[in-house]
Amino acid sequence: MNTFNQKIYSMLVVLVIMTSGCGKDFLKIDPKTDVNADSYFKDENQINQAVSGAYVPMRDLTKSFTWIFLEMRSDNTAFQYNNKDRGSEQREFIDEFLVTAAAEQIGQLWSGAYTGISRCNDILAKIIPVEMDAAKKDQYIGEAKFMRAYYYYNLVQLYGGVPLRLEPVNGPEDARSKGRATVAEVYDALESDLKDAAEKLPPKYSSDQAGRATKGAAKTLLAKLYMLKKNYKAAIPVLREVMTLGYDLLPQYADLFKPVNKNNQESIFEVQFLGSVPELASNFMYQFVPFTSGNIITKDPNNRILGGGAGWNIPTEDMLNAYEPGDKRKAISVSEGYTDENNVFVKVPYIRKYVNGFADAGRTDDNFPVLRFADVLLMLAECLNEEGYAANGEAFNLLNRVRHRADLGDKKAVTVPDQAAFRLAIEQERQVELAFENHRWFDLVRTGRAVTVMNAHGKREKATKTYLPGNAYEVTDNKLLLPIPQREVNLDKLDQNTGY
Template sequence: MKFIYIPTIFISFLFFSCEDKLDIIPETEIGRDGFFQSASEIEQVVSGAYNGLQSDGLYGFNIPFLGELRSDNTYEEALSNNNGDYGQIDVFDLSSINPVLDQTWKDAYVCIQQCNIVLNRIEKIPNIKQEIKNSRTGEVLFIRALTYFNLVRLFGDIPLVTKETTDPNTFFGQGRTPVSEIYNQIISDLTEAISKLPATQSQAGRATNGAANALLGKVHLTLGNYAQAITNLNNVSGYSLLPDYADIFSIENENNAESIFEVQFKRGVNNAEEGSPYATIFRVSGTVAGARGNNHPTQDLYDAFETGDVRRDASIGQEKGVRYTLKYIDPGMTVAQDGENNVIVIRYADVLLMLAEALNEQGYQANGRAFDLLNQIRNRAGLTSLNATNLPDKESFRAHIANERRVELNLENHRWFDLVRTGKAVETMNAHNSESGDFTIDNNKLLYPIPQSQINTDNSITQNPGY
């Protein structure tokens, strides 16, 4: 059974109220007096948190651009597409008034508010089985952690809100919370989520113990906490690599044995409000209804695949001489931007590669376990195993893991974040021969600008350097 997010009047209030505020929604606009008196009512808010991940500012639209278009993996077919908003991301010419960033910020904090509502109120709801209460608490802790993880990697210091905000005015003036504190909260949320979440869920799409361990492993890897990353990644169990790489992204095979957490989409529901736009936006402009020419794979990415790597032709196709991703194609789509395709946030191959990377960083071992993990990924791709003769030291293994992640996880919203966390973003992008033209970046471009609307609303929020 699919876990489908059905918006309610309650949810619509959350998404469309307080547009001129900091997008922290007041309690008085959430529902009538006496709301949240039953398990069914709290389920609506939990569904709203999942719905937040599906929003355009997050995995419904913007995360693929912010996580891939910034990198050497993709480019815009025409920099003027969509009034140039996405083209600015591509060529590092971003303005703080760019609506893409504004929408991402707002949708993220709406999603966080949903999580905070559940955490604030669920203990007071009568007649909920403890196992359900634990699971729902763990789920929204996971969603909040994931949302903050995306925000802190995009913007750096950001406001930290962990309580339900009933009056937006009480929030103003706190400014931006340091990155270290944001990460401490993310780690705290995921640690608690791990203690509460089950190994499996009755509905596909709900967060599990494995998802929380995998995300916490990624957080620790990002911070360079290799021992902790290894511990969490070793705790991810019950998943396996699919034999055929292409099957990972098949609509008929969503939420498969390799998938750890997916954002769910469903075509043909609520006047096409629950479908994914991915099946449309990556196609060449004019080839299908609503095609936009966004996020095309670069020649550089195409050339990064080794000869015989089955992942290349399973990932990249061509129309009118322009490359596009095959991972999000929905042949059954009849309404533009209403595809069936889920968005995979974490899958088992990512876990294996992160674990191999962390083991190598902790201490290179010739033909050790890190090689075994790497070779599982390579062998599935039709490539031969590597050993210490091919990769004789930590540095060569590190470089190979970076490329293996690039081709294995291409167009899955990891590349830019991988470049930043490994310290390779400036060097890589300045050397990149982009289809979008020449540019030069410095360390200021590792973060996106804070949306100007937020600074205008609350002058305690400052801008990132370089913008």
């Protein structure tokens, strides 16, 4: 277990202790055996543990929720229909654009992000008087601001304007928010956090600290924010700075996803998992294979895939058809089916990217990629094109650099003759290069293509899947945002999104 993951594991224990003491403040005395927020944050070790604890919700959200909203809600993936186990219909409704504000996953996604934000707020409020090395203090502040920005980056795109909580909640009087901030206000807070994080964070860490947020991670997320704001001119120099920080494409696409290559030279930020520790293990392989496959795909003799725990994030025909002939990434990323125990091929596609063996029954050692250098190359190509199409110019070179690793030929102006055509070329390349890495839904919304793409996708899905409700995939602008969780509407008096 590397030092960074040890800190995360230790912080899990500390968080349990801190929360178990709640409700005893009537005594106004802190028992010596208890740890709480008032007696914590006193030295560098405690700050380090608290920062590690702020990463924990990110891991939990990545493991259980974000792929539902960012892949299944796009045209990339859907689900394997299970007519014998109907206990997970809410996940299906998310895919079908039929979800309601009362859905459990809607609330869990929201609360998980705000848990992370709350931990970042506590760190930023408590760290200033703590005596420690100035560079270390800057690093911890930078990490907390990057994580707070990351949580808000997801929230604002999924829910729209959300409560902007930038201070700790110290008591019941702070529990109610000031209501939903505007999207522009959230963007401003994001920009401030990410600029400060980029100034304070180091470009890299020693190997035992790999996985922490870096300068490159903050700058990449800042560039994504500028692209959300259509400020491509501001994004370009930020992306160029990222390109000077030592990142590069791995020679082989397949090597990106092998657990032995965690935090490699192409990786800018990935969510850390550790298969040898139950609380830190990932399980993407088990969730993303067909529930009918037993242990044929996982090769785990002690964990057969049955029922509602699998059959999720199943690649669609649209996803399979997005790959060009000869694209090496297809066989690495996805399989079109499996051969069962009777040597019969079962045509249920599944994600191969995360089929990399297991550490123990039901536990895998896969990290989850969030930001990587290929994404940066494609972002810069997109920004350059938005600033002005140039036939066979730099944007083409960046796009083709990504394509060459996949053994694909160059895109040239003869077949991509204008700005609109280049936009579509970038869209397709991002879809296949970053498949199943939680980029597709945000890409579709950011480029204004979500309604068109998803309605066309829905028609194709309903033409072949008879179990889909008749009103599935009726996507309008009002359906691009998720509903605000009903609990938050009721308790925090928040306005609901239009259409719910």
